[in-house]
Amino acid sequence: MEFALLNGEIIDRSEAKVDVEDRGYQFGDGVYEVIRIYNGKMFTIDEHLERFVKSAESIGITIPFTSLQLSEMLEELLIKNNLETGNIYMQVTRGIAPRNHVFPTGNVVPTLVAYTIKGVRPLESLKSGVKAILTEDIRWLRCDIKSLNLLGNLLAKQKASEQGCFEAIQHRGDDVTEGSSSNIFIVKNGMVITHESNNLILKGITKDVILELCIKNNIQVQERTFSLAELEEAEEVFLSSTTSEVMPVIEIEGKKIRAGVPGPITQKLQGLFEKEIEKQCGLLVNKVY
Template identity: 75%
Template sequence: MKFAILNSQIIERSEARVDVEDRGYQFGDGVYEVIRVYNGRMFTANEHLNRFVKSSASIGITLPYTIEQLTQLLEELKEKNNLQLGTIYLQITRGVAPRNHPFPTEEIVPTLVAYTKEVGRPVESLATGVTTILTEDIRWLRCDIKSLNLLANLLAKQKAAEEGCFEAIQHRGQDVTEGSSSNIFIVKNGTVMTHQSDNLILKGITKDVILDLCLKNNIRVQERTFTLDELAQADEVFLASTTAEVMPIIEIDGKKAGDGQPGPVTRKLQELFVQEIERQCGNL
């Protein structure tokens, strides 16, 4: 992908540079979003950008752009790169200032960066399911902010990768929270359960789409904390994220999840999710 956004300008990606004293680089002082593109159209863009605004406000960054302006910029970037199937990465930092832990006292301009990437749908994994591990959740207590501070997530994901697994399911003591880059769902007796959207998890955009699809299609839902024992005894387990969509989990720590196959409720939600993609973005 040849072009990127630096602040309000679309420029050659090779020319995009940020200052070494940008607070995103030195402190992780910023937030980000990843938006899926299908058939050249952004999927749930407004929801992602609203969360972007909320995350920014949560750490005291005032966006110098409206959602409409951001949407237009991203549309132009997508068209410039002729992106048909992939993602748009968007981040904003507090800006450039001499390195000091407190916020700068002088007024500085936030740094906006965005770029695109071609990313196919994980169709094989969606069909067969993926394996996972369990790991203690060591993250901070404001996981609802989509912060650039992802070191704990990276350590969990790396542990999964070293075990040859797709994802790490995190837990605080006996309570399951979410994956290192996904929301986690279980199904028991036909009821879909997932952690309530509070400060311990990211309020996933894909998660919200799934919950809405459940409500519209008479699939029972509970947003509540569930335990490691409930996870182990679930009939079905799946994860959800922008790039993984509705992904069946067939193994956790070397043991079968459910019967070790993608289950019927998961399959139904995959079907409904594809229908929602096609409603917004056209046929896959």
């Protein structure tokens, strides 16, 4: 039996259902998080919960549990499901109310759901790298909110998939923003460059870990907007996300980067990232470096 968290209770996952008038279902009126699990432990849990609460507050939802309570419930869920490697998916919506674009009034309680997903690290892709395409960023202007409204991201990811690629690198005009489900980094003159964390991108938890690793290990790093031309001329390109970690990008729009092999700075950051995982969650059995 698998278990899920529904409004503070851990129950049989098959029984975890919400009403058809839940605003998450009808409007995408909610936010979510994905937390990575290594060795049965949650990686960067505090940062994920902080972003989860901030995203909810940004759209006027007050989560009916403290971060400590959420952490304890997720820990219990992990134990119940005996998850060693994979993810926790968690979302909160504004709750159940008659369909109306205006926020409901009265005693409407937010709906909180979480469940676990088994999954292994993408070691082969981490070692060999992945391909990407370019696509215009058609999303709204509050990408810093981890909203349930992901149609723009889905359309970009589907376009990449149809072309046999792992990711779609999005851009607004000449400015590169982020991937459909990742943050994008380039290496230029030995410096790691990634888009500043503002309303046009999601402030990635993995991205922030990478920035800290760069600073601690004397790798030059800069948060700023970079252009399509800089992307094309980059010495190295990599992406980051909760599930993709530090993922080399070896080809964009059919053009190979570094002859189609991961670069040395990307590889160094992969090794440093694995050490950070081990620091928080214990030794990894299967490693890239």
